[in-house]
Amino acid sequence: MAEPQRLLFAVSEAFPLVKTGGLADVAGSLPAVLHRLGVDVRILLPAYGTLLAKLETSKEVARLQLPGGNVALLETHMPDSGVPVWLLEHPAFSGRDGNPYQDASGQPWSDNAERFMLLSQAAAALALGETALDWRADALHCHDWHTAPAIALLAEREERPKTVFTIHNLAHLGLFDRATFERLSLPWAWWSPEAMEFHGQFCFMKGGLAFADWITTVSPTYAREICSAPGGMGLEGLLSHRRQHLVGILNGIDTDIWNPATDPLLAANYDATQLERKALNKRALQDELGLPPRDDLPLFGFVGRLAEQKGIDLLLPVLDELVAARAQLAILGTGEARLEQALGEFAAQHPDAVALRLAYNERLAHRIEAGADVFLMPSLFEPCGLNQMYSLRYGTLPLVRAVGGLADTVTDASEATIAAGTANGFAFTEADSSALRTALDRALLLWRQPAHWMALQQRAMSGDFSWERSAHQYLDLYGFSPES
Template sequence: MRILQACAELFPLLKTGGLADVAGALPPALRAAGADVRVLLPGFRPMLEGVTELTPVAELDPPAGLCPPESGARLLRGRLPACGTPAYLIDAPRFYLREGGPYADDAHRPYADNHLRFALLGWAAAALAHGLDPDWQPELVHAHDWHAALAPAYLNAAARDGKPPPSVFTVHNLAYQGVFPGSAFAALGLPDAQFDMHGVEFHGQLSFMKGGLYFADHITTVSPSYAREIQAPEQGCGLDGLLRDRAHALSGILNGVDETVWDPATDALIAARYEAGHLAGKRRCKTALLRELGLARTARAPLFCVVSRLTEQKGLHLVLQALPALRARGAQFALLGSGDPALEAGFADAAAADPDGIAVRLGYDESFAHRLIAGSDVILVPSRFEPCGLTQLYGLKYGTLPLVRRVGGLADTVADTRLETIDTDATGFVFDRFSADGLISAADRALALHARKADWKRVQQRAMQRPSGWGRAADEYLALYRQLLS
């Protein structure tokens, strides 16, 4: 089974969020299960520098409005060294070699030509499916998030003699849709008929996300609960009607954890390695973390942490509101993240006012994220909505019990701890109402459990032993691929 995965970022080469972790872990898991998988990526500088054995495959000849012939765009083939997966890169310097980030400049302004930069990704995926590489042709295209969402539209447009090769489109976050002015459609080289309510048109604008949802043969999300939630207005982001119409072709497949990267038994980035049956290393991780952060070393004080983008979606304003109550109850707090300037300032001010109990690092540091999760007791993920969430999965794996809101993938992965569940399925703490009071109530239960060391250890060990790898998800994707190909 020959599968092409098309996406805009991939760990460890380029990461702005959870999409990169999924894109880096799913292909090798599919290969381990017997699929012939290759990855298509934009030729951002980190990709060109990180993919090995690069050789030219073909000159690209997309529609002139999308990428003029004189641009010299070409397709390269190489290998991802971390997992050995073959990779294609779109070598288009005028589009991808820029001084800013992958989607916006250094001032955080989205590039004005993003509709062209990522339409080229979708076009190239379709071109590969129609034989662009004479040595390898995918039987199915799997496109990830809005950046690659036009791949199914281009497959549909280029279909010859009947049905195009099947496609799967995975929604990682419906809130980010790739919406552009309707006038941008003319440059893409797609049939005029596709700029329609039954196509890529969205209230007079061009929506990449809608194109993927409409033209893909099957839609997946990254958790079963999120697949249900986005069919309702609250989380459907204006596309719930289309998703309800396509409910027969919509399913949720829960993300996994890349255990070659996230496993406390083998993690070289943490102070001491440990596993469920031998937790002394976790205690050493906490001691080292408190020393690194300059927090008071109080053995009985639980350490709550956050590793997140600082946005309203992630519920970080609730954490900021709850901090005084957490500190009054004896808990400590540490955060790694960046985003909304007001949230950054609020957390920085809290840390400055209480350096013994609160530590904040603005920005992102992959190595420190490992140390922070390994050394903390509770990880907070109080999201307003959450397609899947990965940090709670890392928390489970590292015995850092997640405190989450009952929504999306958080509801699918964390079982609430109550008196009647301590001996059965409890793995963390869950609250329902999106409020600081709801978060504090769940934190009170976490603090009460932390004071009962035997019960805490029981829940902690169960969390760590929860199956978390990508093998199960890979099997579900392969079953879906087989169904579409049959």
């Protein structure tokens, strides 16, 4: 029997071990599916202090002498899938609590360049088999700026594994000044526009973009958007140049965790044949958030970062009209202080209509997905988005701006798409409050037609957003064959 093909999956966060956003959901789900398909996949993560504190078991399996410092490699496993995880233990990661990327004041850790270059150096060493471990990768898959330099470190090596680099969000480039570049003692050839220099700064992200065998983004539409301005964030020239090596692969979701029929976090489980039970979740959510228990009002939900990217500035001007139209709103998230303040002031003025929770709360996120009637994602840009897919799975119709992965997953409920049976939500195109207002009006109108609304819900819940199809696309890029 042939040896399984070996994949190193290098990433800065993975659910449920550590999570700040959708990157962690992908890193928690995709390796599990690849593992089931017969791949010997190992996840490489920093051993953050908060992660180590909640681990039940781990063991040291190696020590690495890297240019950025000496580190220990701990081994554990993902709780649900059993996928092996290697944790990079070093004081820069393990000796501090809190957010993986930011200090308590919300500023990036001052040594982020050193920290994530160390992670990239470890990824390169492990992928090449330059450790005491009897393991060498056939493919290295890196994600976002935190691990992109690992791709560059392998570029000139003979007998190197195939490299794949995934852009989850091009808005975060990992930019550092020239002094930082010099302090890291990196190859001088990296300081050039053809490599990792970017308008006088050192750009971690370019390590993946310039040197990877394959670049992927997390949706086909986002792959097109980043090849031109403004979506390319100044890198559209490089991305257009590498267009033949750029592929958009839509993210999937973990359909075991996000399943309304079995989700243990819900007040009542349901499926597409039991949509009347969804109303029990709405009532429970209203009770939990202190909203009046009204079945005759639509409940809109929002879960995510309170940031400009997420379209909060489009939403704020229409909130008065939404409340006046007799609707309720549940918001969960944290982010920019000005947006937290604006939403907080509005919620205080309308306590019977608006519930705001400035927190990260996975349990409440599930309950909002199940209890809301409409899920809001008016994003200015959205590489993929996962919440709209969670919403579709839960029969909570997403209302989105048609960009990136939102355009690839949500079909607007127009007369034509309703008649064709393809509609599964609401979408608008222009990045302004007027376009959002029009989409909200259409959603409110349709919500008051229960038969049509239920048909849309059932259509939404029939979609397949599992990782299986996407995982096979990644196997092709790695040059792997699925286990027969």
